[in-house]
Structure formats: C-alpha cells, structure tokens
Amino acid sequence: MEGRMLVAAGSLTIVSIFLIFGALLIHPFGVPNAYKMDQYIIDHTQNESGANNGVTAVVFDYRGFDTLGEATVLFTAVAGVILVFRRVKKE
Amino acid sequence: MIANIPFLAVMAMIIIGLATVVFKRNLIKMVIGVSIIESGVNLFLITLGYREHSVAPIYTASPGGIMSYPVPQALTLTSIVIGVAVLALMLSLVIYIYRHYKTLDIRKLGGGEE
Amino acid sequence: MMSKIVKTIAGISFPFITIYGLYVIAHGHLTPGGGFQGGAIVASGLILLLVAYGTDWIIEKIKESHLSILESLGALGFIGVAFLGLIFGGMFFTNFIAGTSMLFGGIPTSTAANINTGGTLPLMNFAVGLKVIAGLFAIVLVMAYAISKEEGE
Numbered sequence: 001m002e003g004r005m006l007v008a009a010g011s012l013t014i015v016s017i018f019l020i021f022g023a024l025l026i027h028p029f030g031v032p033n034a035y036k037m038d039q040y041i042i043d044h045t046q047n048e049s050g051a052n053n054g055v056t057a058v059v060f061d062y063r064g065f066d067t068l069g070e071a072t073v074l075f076t077a078v079a080g081v082i083l084v085f086r087r088v089k090k091e
Numbered sequence: 092m093i094a095n096i097p098f099l100a101v102m103a104m105i106i107i108g109l110a111t112v113v114f115k116r117n118l119i120k121m122v123i124g125v126s127i128i129e130s131g132v133n134l135f136l137i138t139l140g141y142r143e144h145s146v147a148p149i150y151t152a153s154p155g156g157i158m159s160y161p162v163p164q165a166l167t168l169t170s171i172v173i174g175v176a177v178l179a180l181m182l183s184l185v186i187y188i189y190r191h192y193k194t195l196d197i198r199k200l201g202g203g204e205e
Numbered sequence: 206m207m208s209k210i211v212k213t214i215a216g217i218s219f220p221f222i223t224i225y226g227l228y229v230i231a232h233g234h235l236t237p238g239g240g241f242q243g244g245a246i247v248a249s250g251l252i253l254l255l256v257a258y259g260t261d262w263i264i265e266k267i268k269e270s271h272l273s274i275l276e277s278l279g280a281l282g283f284i285g286v287a288f289l290g291l292i293f294g295g296m297f298f299t300n301f302i303a304g305t306s307m308l309f310g311g312i313p314t315s316t317a318a319n320i321n322t323g324g325t326l327p328l329m330n331f332a333v334g335l336k337v338i339a340g341l342f343a344i345v346l347v348m349a350y351a352i353s354k355e356e357g358e
Contacts, residue, residue: 008113016106023098030094030143038140038160042148045161050303050312050322051234054148054161059168059239060329064287064298067329070169071280071336077176078276078340082269084183085351151235151318172241172337179344186348190355 097138104131118185118195125181129174136167207257215257222250233330234323235313240330244337251342260353263346272343279336286328300324 027033041062042054049057059067108131111124140163146154148161185195192200229236230243255263290299302310303324311322 005114012106012109012113015109016102019102019105020099023102024095026095026098028094029097029138030141032139032142032160035160038162041161042158045148046150046313048303049300049326050310050324051326052150052313052316052318052322053234053236053239054150054158055164055168055237056234056239056326056330058161058165060326060333061298061300061324063162063165066165066169067333068284068287070172071283071333073173074176074336074340075276075280077180078273078343080180081183081344082273082347084187085347147237149235149237150313150316153316168239168241175341179348183348186352 098135101131101135101138104128104134107131116196116198118188118197121197122178122181122185126174126178129170129177133167133170133174136163136170139163207259211257215253219250219254222253223247226250230330230334231327232318232320233334234326235318235320240333241337243330244334245341247334247338248341248345251338252345255342255346255349260346260349264350267346269343269347269350272339272346275339276336276343279332279334279339282332283329283336286325286332290325300326 045054045057049061051057105128108124108128112121115121140160142157142159145157145159148158189195226243226246229238230240233239287298290301291297294301309323309327311319313319313322
C-alpha cells in the first residue's frame with residue numbers, strides 16, 4: 001500500500017507541475033487571443049437571432065447541436081438512475 | 092506573471108480535486124473531489140472568455156462598453172448540466188455499491204484482501 | 206417527514222419559487238437565465254416540497270413514469286422545433302421565425318427589452334425548461350424513494 005501511495009503522489013506532482021506551467025504560459029488574464037467568432041456573435045446576435053441575451057443565442061441558435069447533445073446526456077442520466085434503482089425496488 | 096493569478100487559482104482548484112480523488116479512501120469523498128474538478132473546469136472556461144473592463148453579453152439594460160465573449164459562457168452552461176448528470180449517476184452507483192458491500196471504503200471492496 | 210413549521214413555510218414559499226422559475230424560463234432570451242436555469246429553480250422548489258412532506262406523500266401525487274413522459278415531451282419539442290427549422294429555413298436549428306411577423310418574430314432595439322422577440326429561442330427555452338424540471342425532479346424522487354423504502358424495511 002505504501003508503494004501505491006508513492007506512485008500516486010509522484011504522478012500527482014507531475015500533473016500539478018504541468019498544470020501550473022500551463023497557467024503561467026497561457027495568454028494574460030483579460031486579453032484572449034482568438035476573437036473573430038465571438039465578436040461576430042456579439043455584433044450580429046440582435047439582428048440574426050432576435051435575442052438580447054448573447055449566451056442564449058449561442059446555446060440555442062449558433063451552437064444548437066451542442067445543446068442537443070447536452071439534452072441527450074441529461075436524458076441518459078435520468079434513465080441510468082431509474083435503471084439502477086428499479087432493480088432494487090422489485091426485490 | 093502577476094496577471095495570471097486567476098489561472099493559477101483555477102489550477103489550484105483542479106489540483107485540490109485531483110488530490111482528493113487520489114488520496115481519499117471514501118467513495119463519497121471521491122465523488123466530492125470529482126465535483127471540485129468540475130467546478131475548476133467551469134471556472135477555467137469562464138476565465139478564458141473574460142476581457143478587461145467588459146460587461147456580460149446581454150443587451151437588456153446594458154451599461155454599454157465592450158462585452159465579454161459569449162461562447163465560453165455557453166460551453167460552461169453545457170458543462171454545468173453535464174456535471175449535474177454525472178454527479179447524479181455517480182451518487183446512485185455509490186448507493187448501489189453501499190447496498191451490495193455494506194461499506195464505502197474502497198480498500199474493502201471487491202471481496203479479496205490485497 | 207419534517208415538523209409542522211417546515212411544512213407550513215415550504216407550502217407558502219413553493220408558489221413564489223415556481224413563479225420565479227417560470228419567469229426566468231420565459232425571459233430566457235432577454236435577461237440572464239434560460240431553460241436550464243429556470244428549470245433548475247422550479248425543480249428545487251419541488252424538491253423542497255419533497256423534503257418537507259416526505260416521499261410517500263409525493264409518490265401518491267405523481268409517479269416517476271409521468272415525469273419520464275414529461276421529459277420525453279420536452280426533448281421531442283426541442284427536436285421538433287429544430288426540424289421545423291429544417292423544413293422552413295433549409296437547415297437544422299435554423300431560426301426561421303426571427304424577422305417575420307409571427308409570434309416571437311420581432312427584432313429588439315439596442316437596449317430595450319421586448320418579450321415578443323427571439324424567434325425560436327423562447328419555444329426552445331420552454332421545451333428545455335420542461336425537460337430539466339422533469340429530469341432533475343425524477344432523479345431526486347427516485348433516489349429518495351429507494352432510500353426511504355430501504356430504511357422502512
């Protein structure tokens with residue numbers, strides 16, 4: 001058990017070093033790099049989708065397939081929870 | 092480097108979650124660790140889309156000025172709902188494991204001794 | 206089963222929580238919020254009733270199969286609106302109502318709020334809100350019912 005704990009601690013240290021260097025080497029806070037798509041959505045969301053809320057316009061209009069997958073995930077979770085507990089209920 | 096403190100906070104949150112998952116022996120505490128990792132990832136997505144001195148991308152009663160990016164916020168919404176679904180499924184599996192083995196200690200699961 | 210004080214307060218505050226959640230769903234295209242957030246608010250109001258009045262009282266009122274039917278209706282409405290975009294607009298998820306004279310077809314001015322805008326977004330918000338209400342409440346109801354039945358044995 002001690003050896004396993006040592007291996008876990010070593011891997012956690014390596015992953016932590018990668019994460020911290022990633023946080024230091026990423027772009028400065030408040031100055032994102034890629035902007036054209038987001039700026040297009042901000043400029044055109046009122047004319048194209050007719051919504052004042054940019055986030056809702058992205059969720060339901062520009063990236064509708066994303067929301068479709070998300071709804072599928074929620075449906076699958078409900079089905080899984082009911083499946084896990086139904087077997088116990090019939091005993 | 093001093094401008095990257097929000098990213099460092101996010102990474103600290105993810106590392107805390109990973110350490111919880113790796114070192115704790117209780118299944119409930121491991122589920123809490125996974126939930127902390129999800130919170131760190133949500134915070135990372137929000138931090139990526141922020142612009143300096145920007146307001147939320149909502150035009151209703153907006154004070155004007157530049158707006159932060161809407162796509163990372165929409166992805167965060169997706170991530171939160173998926174986190175809820177995964178949390179519900181994990182907790183139901185933990186309840187099922189507790190019924191079967193009468194314990195939550197992962198060292199005693201599986202029936203055999205190490 | 207909680208005490209009488211908790212039951213009374215839950216019964217008083219449940220309509221307000223529900224109305225607020227429905228407001229967040231209906232104004233999803235104007236103010237912060239939307240189908241997911243408002244659905245979570247309404248579902249937490251229902252879970253408050255579940256905690257206060259006990260599982261047996263709730264399970265007499267509504268079964269989880271009914272909730273599954275409601276959730277499927279929400280998902281079918283969402284996909285149905287998307288397929289209407291395929292029929293009328295040419296592409297899946299096309300916002301075919303925005304810019305026309307139909308209901309929800311207006312275009313908002315710069316900062317003023319107008320409920321009659323958004324195209325297909327309010328319809329999708331209602332469908333997703335129904336789906337999230339039924340889904341989250343079904344998850345908690347099934348887990349609480351299984352645990353309470355195990356303790357009763």
